[in-house]
Amino acid sequence: xxxxxxxxxxxxxxxxxxxxxxxxxxxxxxxxxxxxxxxxxxxxxxxxxxxxxxxxxxxxxxxxxxxxxxxxxxxxxxxxxxxxxxxxxxxxxxxxxxxxxxxxxxxxxxxxxxxxxxxxxxxxxxxxxxxxxxxxxxxxxxxxxxxxxxxxxxxxxxxxxxxxxxxxxxxxxxxxxxxxxxxxxxxxxxxxxxxxxxxxxxxxxxxxxxxxxxxxxxxxxxxxxxxxxxxxxxxxxxxxxxxxxxxxxxxxxxxxxxxxxxxxxxxxxxxxxxxxxxxxxxxxxxxxxxxxxxxxxxxxxxxxxxxxxxxxxxxxxxxxxxxxxxxxxxxxxxxxxxxxxxxxxxxxxxxxxxxxxxxxxxxxxxxxxxxxxxxxxxxxxxxxxxxxxxxxxxxxxxxxxxxxxxxxxxxxxxx
Numbered sequence: 001x002x003x004x005x006x007x008x009x010x011x012x013x014x015x016x017x018x019x020x021x022x023x024x025x026x027x028x029x030x031x032x033x034x035x036x037x038x039x040x041x042x043x044x045x046x047x048x049x050x051x052x053x054x055x056x057x058x059x060x061x062x063x064x065x066x067x068x069x070x071x072x073x074x075x076x077x078x079x080x081x082x083x084x085x086x087x088x089x090x091x092x093x094x095x096x097x098x099x100x101x102x103x104x105x106x107x108x109x110x111x112x113x114x115x116x117x118x119x120x121x122x123x124x125x126x127x128x129x130x131x132x133x134x135x136x137x138x139x140x141x142x143x144x145x146x147x148x149x150x151x152x153x154x155x156x157x158x159x160x161x162x163x164x165x166x167x168x169x170x171x172x173x174x175x176x177x178x179x180x181x182x183x184x185x186x187x188x189x190x191x192x193x194x195x196x197x198x199x200x201x202x203x204x205x206x207x208x209x210x211x212x213x214x215x216x217x218x219x220x221x222x223x224x225x226x227x228x229x230x231x232x233x234x235x236x237x238x239x240x241x242x243x244x245x246x247x248x249x250x251x252x253x254x255x256x257x258x259x260x261x262x263x264x265x266x267x268x269x270x271x272x273x274x275x276x277x278x279x280x281x282x283x284x285x286x287x288x289x290x291x292x293x294x295x296x297x298x299x300x301x302x303x304x305x306x307x308x309x310x311x312x313x314x315x316x317x318x319x320x321x322x323x324x325x326x327x328x329x330x331x332x333x334x335x336x337x338x339x340x341x342x343x344x345x346x347x348x349x350x351x352x353x354x355x356x357x358x359x360x361x362x363x364x365x366x367x368x369x370x371x372x373x374x375x376x377x378x379x380x381x382x383x384x385x386x387x388x389x390x391x392x393x394x395x396x397x398x399x400x401x402x403x404x405x406x407x408x409x410x411x412x413x414x415x
Contacts, residue, residue, distance in 0.1 A: 002085055002261045003295075006302045011310035012074060020078050026053055027086040036089060039212045040170050044126070046093035051123015055079060059098035060105060064117035071098075071105060071247060073309035077254035084258025088362040091255050092213050095248070096167050099370075100127025102244040103175040103191055107232035112193060116173060128171035130162040130194075130218060131241055137164070138375050140177075140238060141185040145220065147178035147192065149234075155227055156180070156192065158220040161204065164369075168216025169203045172196050175231065176220075182235030189237035193229045200224065211362040245370055247312070249323040252370050253305040253330035259363050260298045260334035266356050267294065267341035270348075287344065294337045301330035317398050321383035328376035331366040338363050 007017045030049055036042050050056045057067035058075050068075065076098060084091040101120045104112055119125035136142040145160030158178055165174070173195050180190040194201060200223030207215040232240050271282035271291065281287050308322035341356045342349035349356050367373050387394040 002265055003298075006299070006306070009302070009306055011306040012078075016074050016078050019075060020082055023055065023079060023082045024086075026055075027082065027090070031087045031090055034087070034090070036212075039089070040214055042089055043093050043167070043170060043214055046090050047097065047123045047126055049123070050090070050094055050097070051121065055094065056097050056123050057121045059094070059101060060117040060121045064105075064113050065121035066117075071102070073247060073250055073312045074306065076248070076251040077305060077309045080251045081254040081258040081261075084255040085262045086258075088211065088259065088358070089213060091258065092166070095251065095255065096129070097123075097127050098251070099129045099244065099248045100167060100171065100173075100175060102247060103129070103231050103240050104193060106243050106247075107191060107236070107240045108193070111228070112231070116193065119172075125172040126167055126170055128165055128167040128174045129244070130165045130168075130174045130176040132164045133161060134163050134217075138372060140189070140241065143177065143179050143189060145176075145178040147180050147190055147225070149180070149227075150224075153227065156190075156225045156230070158192070158194070158200070158223040158225055161217060161219050163205075163217040164207065165216055165218055166369075167214050168218060169206055170214045174201075174218065176218075177237045177241055178220075180234050180237075186238040188235055189241075190234045191231035191237035191240045192225050193231060194223065194225055198223055198225065209365065211358075211365060246318070246320055246323055249327050249370050250305055250308040250312070250319070252366055253301065253308070253323075253326040256327075256330040256334035256363065256366050257298065257301055257305060259359050259366075260294075260301070260330075260337040263334075263338040263341035263356055263359050264291075264294050264298060267291065267344045270341075270344050281344065290340045290344065294340055297333035297337055301326070301333045304329050321380055324371070324376040324379040324383075327371065328373050328380070331363070332373060335363050335367060 007020060030053065034042055034045055057065060058079055060066040061071060062069050080091050080095060083094055097120050101117060104116050116125065120127055131140065133143055133145060136144065145158065145162060147156040147158050149156055160178065162176065173193055176192050176194045177189055178192065179188055181188045200221050202219045203216050204219040205217040207217065209215055268291065271287050272280055274281040304326040308319050308326040311317055311322055312319045338356065338359045342360055345356055348354055351357060
């Protein structure tokens with residue numbers, strides 16, 4: 001039985017507690033029937049199941065079929081932590097519906113929101129977020145994919161490649177970021193919604209990774225995208241990308257918490273049942289020390305995660321620093337917790353098919369995507385130095401809810 005004392009934290013309210021209770025019960029019933037042998041088919045089935053059950057409604061605002069008036073970071077965290085504790089692919093399916101459509105929620109006009117968001121909420125359209133490139137992951141300013149405005153101003157022509165794109169190959173649409181050249185570096189990037197069947201968009205390669213999920217390299221070759229598919233103003237794509245990542249970065253920490261809690265549960269069950277040296281494995285002080293470290297690591301990460309979500313939802317301040325702290329600590333701590341659980345299991349911990357073996361593979365990518373741990377350290381240091389140098393200016397920038405600085409921030413979304 002997973003520890004649910006985190007639900008008593010003052011960062012959460014009764015609606016969030018009810019959400020966790022209802023989703024946990026649904027997971028127990030619904031996720032047992034998902035066949036993971038075919039990853040693409042499993043993801044489609046999960047998106048459909050999550051949509052039919054209403055859970056994807058937390059990915060979009062109420063005006064377009066969502067559950068709440070606006071995206072609620074705490075609800076996103078609750079959903080991701082709960083899903084990840086039960087099934088990593090279910091968490092992935094939910095997360096990509098939110099991340100893949102988040103730019104539309106934040107920067108799309110009414111027509112784009114009406115066209116895409118209700119289908120995302122119902123699980124009828126699979127979304128994807130296409131930012132990273134072969135030579136532009138953490139360094140978004142190095143982006144080379146080009147979008148050239150036609151002479152008559154009616155459409156853009158996209159040329160280039162995107163890689164490490166989650167849902168690549170099964171998505172119905174992609175939120176794509178390309179260089180339009182209004183200014184150098186990150187200030188000359190624009191965002192677009194590109195339907196998967198648009199001529200000139202092809203899947204160049206499917207990418208296999210240690211924790212299987214749909215992943216691909218996209219190729220754009222004279223791909224014509226109507227101006228009406230642009231998200232926000234030309235040259236504002238970097239800002240849109242960073243706003244989207246800021247919302248969902250804390251939810252990555254929550255997914256790591258789900259993985260960590262599952263590993264701790266399995267470690268406790270193994271330690272208290274495994275006969276060793278005339279007693280139980282849990283009787284050994286070294287085992288108790290490991291369990292103490294595991295439990296503390298999870299609680300520390302939970303406090304940072306739900307603090308970041310609460311600050312965004314309730315205080316309505318920019319949480320780049322807090323979300324980066326949560327993501328860094330939660331993913332790194334979960335890796336350590338899962339590694340210790342594998343050690344507690346001994347040889348069985350590396351046997352294919354055990355949950356701790358699967359968790360060991362699933363956690364690794366979370367320390368990289370949506371900003372690697374090293375990038376999170378840079379973000380935290382930058383924000384801390386800025387506040388030290390000019391507290392008033394930093395406070396003013398922070399108070400602009402959902403706002404972003406225009407200085408390039410490494411984003412690093414290789415998934």
